[in-house]
Amino acid sequence: MQVSKLFHSLHNPAFARLYAAQTTSLLGDALTWLGLALLAFELAGKDSAVVLSGALTLRVTAFVLLSPFAGVLADRFDRKTILVITHLARMCIISFLPFVSAVWQVYAIVFALNVFNAFFTPTYQATIPLVTGQQDYPQAIALSSATFQLLGVLGPGIAGVIAAFVGMRQIFFIDALTFLIAAILIATLPGQLRVNQAIDQRRPSGKTWSEVREGTNRLFSDCSLRYALAMQFVVSIAGAQILVNTVGYIQGTLQLSSVQYGWVMGALGIGATFAAFIFGLLDQKSKRLNLMFAGTVLVVSALLPASYVGLSPLLALWFIAGAGQTLVNVSAQTLIADCTPIKFQGRVYGAQFAWSHLWWVFAYPLAGWLGSYQKELPFLSGSLIALVFLVVVQLALKPKL
Template sequence: MNAFTPFRSLRKPVFARLYMAQTTNLLGDALTWVGLALLAFELAGKTSAVVLSGALTLRIAAFVLLSPLAGAIADRLDRKKILVITHLARMLIVSLLPFVTQIWQIYALIFSLNVFNAFFTPTYQATIPLVTGQNDYPQAIALSSATYQLLGVLGPGIAGGVAALIGARQVFFLDALTFLIAAVLILTLPGQLRVQPSPSNSATKGRTWRDIKNGTKRLFTDAPIRYALAMQLVASIAGAQILVNTVGYVQGTLKLGNVEYGWVMAAFGIGATISAVAFGAASKRLARTTFMLLGAALVTLALLPANYVGLAPLMILWLVAGMGQNLVNLPAQTLIADRIPADAQGRVYGAHFAWSHLWWGLSYPLAGWLGSNFGDRTFLYGSLVGLVLLVAVQLTLSPQQHEREHEHKSMWHEHEHLHEEHHQHEHPEGFVGEPHSHSHQHLAMRHSHPYKSDLHHLHSY
């Protein structure tokens, strides 16, 4: 496998700019959460963990409640405007955090911040296939995920050093600057990032609610995507165990310190980064469902012996678990781009973002309950719960080959054309009247008539 394959997607100038904006945004996120942890300790002292857990709960609540709406809007409006507005709004919100004096103010601002995160993330995810086309979008998604995982490892350390240098509250001003830079990068993109809707999606009363329901319906009626969502529940069971109970095992059972805990969690992040690069290089060689089954097995089995090992074996297990976690999540994103028409991908990404975070909302309490009641066997029991669920999902929801091929057939290709009577569609300024090429998608929708099908044309640049 060529480890540099994911970087080929940066040849697309629009995606390259979006990727730079995302990387800047992720650095800002690291500053946000390190600054928030320090602020919570400043205001709440020993009960700061309660404040942070409350903030995480509000984060998930915002994602579950608003991401489906965000996805529906992303199918209708210029996505560039949505991305810019969400960055500027978050810039203003984090600029208020240095002035917080009460706990409730933290809750209010964090919920507000994640309202706009709920609009940003599904819109960004749905935009990647739009601007890269068929050949490059799996690698582009993998590169974005690898960057997310790598900065998840390095970002807190960078943010901690910055906080020590300029002060905990001042971190938020630098955080706001990263959002501003990302907004400018997106604002300077040429043209629009907008999908041309099919005729059936013309504006009608109640359309937004129908789009929201349609996004969830597509998740659960498409067999491979439904399987992917269920596998993400399996992965979240194990992932929550790692995020919630690792610190207790490392510092309580093994009697080690913060540094060793950091090493273990870094191994988890590095494993996720490695698997993102590997998926980008091998995504065309194996079925998406094969990646997900392998990933769910890895992350679940890695927990099985974890309560009985020392530091070095635990780091190896968490490296494997990180690889498994991402081998479930990445194919789930690319399946949506594979199987959903371009003018409906926003609402499906939004629904997927909401449901996948709902799984974590269920898995976190389970991990906390196991950790508080079975501290010396929490990883073992968490692994057994995950394995039972994995077997159930595989036996009941694993899609058959014919289901993967024939629900929606999406055919992307690039071709050159001139505008004429029978071929008209909108372009960014400067394209009209000139021969040019762009990604072109035909969607073959199955009908009851054995000899007919409708072809809808969708375009991206």
Template sequence: MLFRSLRNPVFARLYAAQTTSLLGDALTWVGLALLAFELAGQKSAIVLSGALTLRVTAFVLLSPLAGAIADRIDRKMILVTTHVIRMLIVSLLPFVTKVWQIYALIFALNVFNAFFTPTYQATIPLVTGQNDYPQAIALSAATFQLLGVLGPGIAGSVAALIGARQVFFLDALTFLVAAVLIFTLPGQLRVQPSLSNSATKGRTWRDIKNGTTRLFTDAPIRYALAMQLVASIAGAQILVNTVGYVQGTLKLGNMQYGWVMAAFGIGATISAVAFGAISRRLARTTFVLLGAALVTLALLPASYVGLPLLMILWLVAGMGQNFVNLPTQTLIADRIPSDAQGRVYGAHFAWSHLWWAVSYPLAGWLGSNFSDREFLYGSLIGLMLLVVVQLTLSPQDYEHEHESIWHEHEHIHDEHHQHEHHQGIPIGEPHTHPHEHLPMRHSHLYFVDLHHYSR
């Protein structure tokens, strides 16, 4: 079961700390959106896109370094330190009066966030062991995806109650709680020296390269990753331009903005439940295509609607966002050998954030230059890209692969069935030796191989 890993008290506390930290992140970004609108008005889209671009830039640049450091020193110290420093940084945000101060604090905040996330991910197998590691990773990834879209709705409602600037103090409290949870863990979270040495002597770059290679050579995973770019274009429009549309165009307040973002989170929750209930009935790639279409089409009329219809559209968009993200995470677990999943998940973390690094500036530019049609243009761009991805990267077939099985069986070689043997095994007499069954492939969907006909 997915929650079996929570029986491990060390992982349960780590998981509680991660969940608290993710709620803090949601408070950060909703508070930042409201603060940007307070300081920049209709130009808030530029401020938000710049801050969010700095966020993903820190992730992409520093996460590999964080993973290398996590193999050398006590990971508990890294996790606690990053939480305490982030607590101090967000405590400064209520006193911001200039846009450049937002940029400086957000970049500093996400430098330490970039060190926390991969260190936490690397710590999961360290504390759970082989049996519970898959369930722990799945639970952690599902929580990350769910709170990534549900959190803004919660945070928006909180901001409406206590105020835009005051929300950062509550944000700081979440980081303090997470730091205490990790600090009270017994002992150290340090890898054995042999494991550390094997991971740092010239292997770091090779592992990074191998993880990226696996992402782009596996057809269904490559297709899902490309669809995440489509979803990120729509998602960036929602995160960057919703506050300007609700408070600028519709002339509504913080509470109404919270309602809209809550609808987005409710949609994500519905899709998470639906995916868990029917995930075995449809191919992962079918979910991904459905999700990309939903989140992109939801934006199409959004520039011309009032609050009630906008909430409905954002609910649909939230469903689509999770229908893309959750199956993509599961595809990696389905199709990548367990001994290579870590580097592939790491590569996926970097590449999927690169998509947002492209999407945030695009959303800021559209919101600044086409403030009355930003959602329409964002939707059209996403739809064009969706069609291109579907026509060029849709996988030829979607397969489940089983691990190879070794066993021994007795057989006799005739003149047509020969291979090398150890000395002393005569031809034509019964004997046994280990025999490997190669992975079995079960095709569920069939597509025309466009590359075959174009050569």
């Protein structure tokens, strides 16, 4: 009964089609990001952490600059059109990655790719409560997050197999194909995906800026959303260490192969998937802030001993870290739907997406620096920094309920 509750949102035809499109594109996307890590190691060797941190910093820079405007557009216009255009654009851009021969080309393609990703993700997040309604959106958000993480688990293993037979660069074409399929699925949805206030009319630029500011104002004026955003800052510091420095630790320090790297990142995804399913089954509003704190503690705690362990313990630690990240991020997404009227949710999701990724603009370069200059203990240093911020946030911003 509890498991069927989690999948109840799929009875909604519109969400089922959106979910199928998300699943299709994420399958290829998981392959692409593992391929990007391997490509960085191919181009830069032991300096791959610097390349990855640079590429990921450009990625979140695009999110920070553009996603607030994406939220405003999602409240004004047909979201189906936005989702289709962003899929097709990313399909074209990702097709250039197999031909990359220099680091600067990686940077340029990653930034261009995530310009459109900045418009896709907040629009998709805001569309879930729109099509599912108030009763089913917590389960729909949890299911969407669980699928994202599950495909993150499957993707590295599939990528390793494909790279062994057809070459590492060819896996990028798979991602391009999935974007095309996802665009077709969304385009065949009947009708429009539009909130009531979203009508086609010309608006002055001042109105646009006012709506962008409104999303941020609503985000920071609510004590629960403000606390959630601060916890995401702590998680970004710890999470960036994992994304940037794991490949160097596995293939450099431990002298293992890309297959073992896939296993470790798969463990991260398994933990995240497990936590997303658990969150969907709980669905208790009163416990979301506690779950968020517990998730942050799990991520920071998992990172503390990681610089001293071998492959097997690292698998367990990254499982714990993945579970913690999901508890924080899914709680934050669900709180927006709890605290925000539906006609404003697009711009608030856009603002939250921008601000939460602004934290990564700081976290990725920090992780790259620790990976280059603290090569023996990158995870320990990052976890201690995150721990200090965790204590500050908990003492200063925890809502008094």
